[in-house]
Amino acid sequence: MSDIKRTPLTANEIADRFSDKFAGKISDISIRQWTEGAKSTPVNSVWITIERSILHDAVKEVISIDYPHFGVISAVDEVDFVELLYHMYVYFGCPGKGVEITLKVALPKEDLIIPTISDLIPGAVYSEREKRELMGVEVADIPDKRGLFLPDDFPKGIYPWRKDDAGIKEGMVKDLWAVGRPEDRPNPPVKPKPKKEAKSGGDETKNSAPKNDVWPPEKSDEENKAEIKPCELAEVKGE
C-alpha cells in the first residue's frame, strides 16, 4: 500500500512465489503478455489455477505482495463445473509495472460454495453478491446476503449465467417482435394488408406468441375502413 517503498516484482517472480508457497495446490500457472502501441509496451498477467481450499490464503498472499486493486469476479459455467476468476491488479501507480493476477477456482456443480474474501478486501462483497445471484454460487460467511441486480420477484433457483437447467428458461425470454401492440392504443395510420395477415397466421405457433398478440393485430374490415379515413383526408388537405 505504501507508495514509496514498493519494489515491483515481475510476473515471473510472482508466479514463482505462488508455486513455492502453494506447491501441490496449484494445478496451472501461466504468464501472458500482450503488447499494444507503436512502442509495443508489454503488459503482463499471471493466471493461476488454484484449489478452492487455498483461495483465502492465496488472496492473503497477493495482499502480502502488494495490496491489490480488486477488479471483479468473473464466473463461467462449464456445465460440469463452475469456474470463478478473481481479477486483481498489483503495482498500480508504478508506470508500466502493473501486473494482473487472476486466480481461477473450479467448483463442482453439486457443491457450489466458496469462502468469502470480503474480510480481506471489503469491496469484494459487491462482486460476491453478484455471483450468488447470477451464478448461484453460495459464498460462505458473506456479510451481506442480499441480491444485487435482479428484481425481487425474479423466480428462485434461476441463475441467468448458468448454461444448465438452472439457467434462463425459454419461456422467460420475451422477443420484442412477438410482444405485440397494446390493445388500448389507436391504430397506426398505415393501411394494413389483409392478405399477408392471413398468411402470417400459420407462423404463430413457431414464435409461441398468443394469437391476439400477433403484429399487426387482426382487424375487421369495418375497423380498417374507419381507420383509413383520417389518412385520406389528410392527404386531400395537403394537396
Added chain:
Amino acid sequence: MSDNKKNAPYKIPIGPIHPALKEPILFTFKMNGEVIEEVDFSPGKVHRGIEWMGMRRNPVQIVHLTDRICGICGVTHTFAFSRAVEQVAGIRVPERAQYIRTIMAELERIQSHLLWAGVAAHELGFDTLFNLAWRVREESLDVIEYITGNRINYGIIQIGGVRRDIVKEQIPRIEEALSYYEGLVDKMLKLFLHDKTINMRCRGSGILTKKAALELCTVGPTARASGLKFDVRIDSPYGAYGDIDFDMVLPECYLSETNGDVYDRIVVRILEIPQSVSIIRQCLKNMPGEEGDILWEPKMPKLLSACKKAGGEAVGRVEAPRGECIHYVRMKKADAPYMWKVKASTYSNQLAWLEILKGEQIADIPIIVASIDPCMSCTDRVSVIRKNSSEIFTKEQLHRMSVEKTRGLN
C-alpha cells in the same frame, strides 16, 4: 424538532428512479435530524441482461451492444470488449487504429468530465456554471461528430481496428477544438475551484480516505482524488498510451494536500481535461501508419471466421472517464463468446457511497452522490417516512433544499 427526535433515527428511501446514475437505484438513508447515520442502496432496477444477449451474438454484433451499454462512454466499453476479443483471437490492431482509439477515448473523457462538472454545479444550485459547462461541452461533441458522424454511440471501434480514419485534412478542425479547451482551462479552474460557494459546499464534504478508497476497490477520478495512484492508462498501457508522455492527475498537482473530498474530485476531473488535450495532441503529431490502414481485416467474413476460430480467455481493461472498465471474454471456437462479463466503472465506485455519505446532511446528498459519477441526472423522488405519515419529496424539492443550503451560506 424535539418531536422528530423522539422518532429518530428515521428512514428515508430515495429512488428507485434516482438522480445520480444512468440507471435507477434505491437509496435508504437512516437519518438522525438532518444527519445521515447509515446508508444502504440496491441497484439493478434496469438490469438489461446485456451479457446474456451478448452470449447469443457474434463479436461483431456485440460491438453494437457495447456501444450502447452507456450513453456517455460510447467508446470505453467497445474498446475494452474488442481488446479482450483481440487478445483471444490474436488479432494485431494496426498502430494507426490504436492511436485513433486513444484520441476518441480522450475526446470522450473531455465531454464526460464537462458533463459531470455541469451537473455538479447544478446540484449545488449554481445554474449559471451548469449552463456554461454544458455549452463548452458542445465543442467536444461537435468534434466527435466531425470524426465519427455521431454525437453519441459513435460506432467507431470495430474488432481489429476502427471504422473511420482521421486524415490530414481533419486535423486543423480537431486542433481548433483542442486550443479552445486549452484556453478554457484557467477559466474553468477559476470558476470551479476559486468560487466561494463551491469551496464552502465541497471542501470537507464526502470524504473518502485513501485506505477506504483502496479497500472498497474504487476506480478512476474517485480513487485518484483520495490520493490513490491508480490509472489503467499508466499502470497497464494499452492503445497508444504506452507511447505517450503524461502523468497521473492527483489533487496534489493543484492543492497542497489531499483530502479525498468532493472538492478534490472536482480538481482531478478539471485537470484531466488539459491532460486529455495534451494526449490527443501527441497522438495527432505522432500518428503512425498510412492513411486508410485502420483495420486488421476489412472483409467481414474473414473477420468473423477469425473470431469463430478463436478459443481462450482474456481480459480487456481500459480507463473510462469514470474509472477502470473490465470486460472478461471466454471464447470456444463458436460464433458467440462462451462467457462475457462486463464490469463498468460505477460498479466499483458504488460501495464508496456507504462511506462518503455517512455523517453528511440531507441537502448534501445530491452533490455527494454525484461526486463519484459524472452521469448525475437528478433526484426524481424522495419519500420521507415519519412514523405513520409519509410525505413525498420530488426531485425539485430536494434540489431546492440543496440550493437553499447554498444560499444560507452566503
